[in-house]
Amino acid sequence: MPNASLGNLRNNLSIKKENPNDKFYNLWDISKQLEAIHKLNLVHGNFYNENLLCATHDSIVISDFRLCRLANQPNINNDIYELLPHFAPEVLNDKLYTKAADIYSFGILMWEMTSGVPAFHICKGDRPEIIEGTIPEYIELMKRCWDNDPEKRPTANELINIFYKWSKKYPIERNDEKRIPASVRTESYGLPDTKMTLAESEGHSFPYATRIFKETSSSLHKPNFQKDKLGRGKKDRL
8 A cells, every 4th residue: 555645635735736737637647536436337425635645746546435335326414415515516405426426526626726725615506716827728627517517517537638638738846846845735724744544544545445346336334424614605606
């Protein structure tokens, strides 16, 4: 198992903002893993920054498959969906959880990588305010991902193709001397400098979960969640 020495993506959002080319390569990498899940006719079910582990600046692994299950199944726990901003509007309206719901969460992740902060203050279908300076093509794709109509959202395979091209056009900076210091990582919102191995993280790593779901179609056990109080943020004029 590789060591996720940089913690989860939530702990690294400020670095991603200051190193903007990171997001193109990182989201290409993440979309490939998401497509592999969807090819098994599965959904991740809880796709957000804390469930993405950073081994290096250019290596992010999807983790925590406790809500992973077959696509188009009923929601597991409606209580948590009302509290977390990365869930799609149709999930909040008690409809089936589809692959397109994971794509909505991907769109929220795209915004977080431009803002440098978690999407704490949006919920119940609200959209975050577009960050000034974001390239128009990126904004267009992001809005497609969080479209109210699931049928209008791109597939994970389409995301792979788009982010592959962007990762070549906007190459990631791998020279540590040209990147911002790791000490800046927690300054934006006072998050702990979490370090963990993939084996120590909550849930299972992606390769492990893929193997398990090839062997059985049974659902993974339900997690216990604690409720947080989230406020509303500004809506983007779509």
